[in-house]
Amino acid sequence: MLSMQAVSLVSQLNPDQKHVFDTIIARVSCNCPGFFFVCGHGGTGKTFLWNAIITHLRSEKKIVLAVASSGVVSLLLPKGRTAHSRFKIPFDLNEAGTCSIKRGTMLAELIKVSALIIWDEAPMTHRYCFEALDRTLRDILSEEKPANAIVPFGGKPVVLGGDFRQILPVVRKGSRSAIVNASITSSKLWQHVSVLKLHTNMRLHNPSLDATQRAEIESFGKWILSIGDGTIAAEQRGEEREASWITIPDDLLVDTSGDKTAALVAEVFPDFIMNYKNPEYLAARAIVCPNNQDADDINDYIVKLVPGDDVQYLSCDTISKSTEHIPDFDVLYPTEFLNSINTNNFPIHKLVLKKGVIVMLLRNLNQTMGLCNGTRLLVTQLGQRVLCCTILTGCRVGEEVFIPRIALNTTDVKWPFTLQRRQFPVRICYAMTINRSQGQTLSTVGLCLKKSVFTHGQLYVAVSRSTSRSGLRILIENDNGSCGSQTRNVVYREVLDAANTASA
Helix, strand or coil: CHHHHHHHHHHCCCHHHHHHHHHHHHHHHCCCCCEEEEECCCCCCHHHHHHHHHHHHHHCCCEEEEEECCHHHHCCCCCCEEHHHHHCCCCCCCCCCCCCCCCCCHHHHHHHHEEEEEEECHHHCCHHHHHHHHHHHHHHHCCCCHHHHHCHHHHCCEEEEECCCCCCCCCCCCCHHHHHHHCHHHCHHHHHCEEEECCCCHHHHCCCCCHHHHHHHHHHHHHHHHHHHCCCCCECCCCCCCCCEEECCHHHECCCCCCHHHHHHHHHCCCHHHHCCCHHHHHCEEEEECCHHHHHHHHHHHHHHCCCCCEEEECEEEECCCCCCCCCHHHHCCHHHHHHCCCCCCCCCEEEECCCCEEEECCCCEHHHCECCCCEEEEEEECCCEEEEEECCCCCCCCEEEEECEEEEECCCCCCCCEEEEECCEEECCEEEHHHHCCCCECEEEEEECCCCCCCCHHHHHHCCECCHHHEEEEEECCCCCECCEEECCCCHHHHHHHHCCCC
């Protein structure tokens, strides 16, 4: 059965995909070392290619470890996992870090017998993670063959995938140079990579498209790539060292003299009251913003539109017992202060929900059930201790699940302690940050630019979430509060150049 599926998938590969497939399979078949990066923008069929490679090798009874940098993307891979969970990568890595895998363990033995490692959405991950995996594989695989200690990844074939036009690793308060330095392209491993490229936009090969639709998709795709590559016409403002201000076409703009949030919501969620409980309607659309504050404001506005009474869930906040004791902690940091802490990717103290709202998971709860960090859910029942939800995205769409309150920890350089918050690990997500949206594919996208993007790839990721030009609506707010047509596009060309000049 698996072999028939593999034959079917391989037969559907286009020439670009087939070249990548043959190159990787040849390296695996001869049991030779190999480090590859498969580069392709949205629509070039990376996920389909991964499925073909994985299914083919597994049909030959070979083991493939398929991972991704985010939970949402890992669900698209057959038996995929997040890289951090599969390879036990610590979250507080330093330059000399390693994975928490010891020789002789079951995971070490699994890695030894695996034929290939595939890691999707690699550009968004800090280079320390790849370097930690490299050191760990060299250690494990040199146990029986000492020569593997000097070979990248211990001689194990490794394939990374992604698009360097997208968002790079997040570095807290990091400068441009710090973010570039965090990229895999700045790692010593990069000198060993072979870059394989996918060019063909598979969305153009849909047989149901007519000539006009095909031309529109091609034009829209080229416009998106010009944003990602930084080749779109741009103006320089003030003392900026690069021209980064671009003009958005009029047909994509939301222009209003009234309430801007209401106008954007009406564009993205038309007939909302009639569809607020419709899973297909909700799963296909979202608003994205550069920052959390704008996303929270839009979410608050939409929740008020949902009929019914709201229910408030207050978290229980304490200072973790793992924190080194400091006298008078309770006086210096009272419960009210802990309640006021609101940080990225962490549940808020006062969570206000209604039946019929949509939320996003903030933690990986159960990947086999499709409950990953980034999974969107429709709340159907509000319990005291659990939320009853329907899965909107991923591999388990339509299934009913129960989300419990859990204890989550977070730290910040501003605090001399670890905060422990017991709360439902969700946030309202009609609107989300651009960083959060990476990996999501939507038919209708609203881009709220009350503040411009601030780092590499954000505008590219935002506009490329939509599968069509007609499904993209952009709201730009000028400094004087009026609607505008110009916004900032940040592109770190040194990263793109490093990716393009790597060995082919």
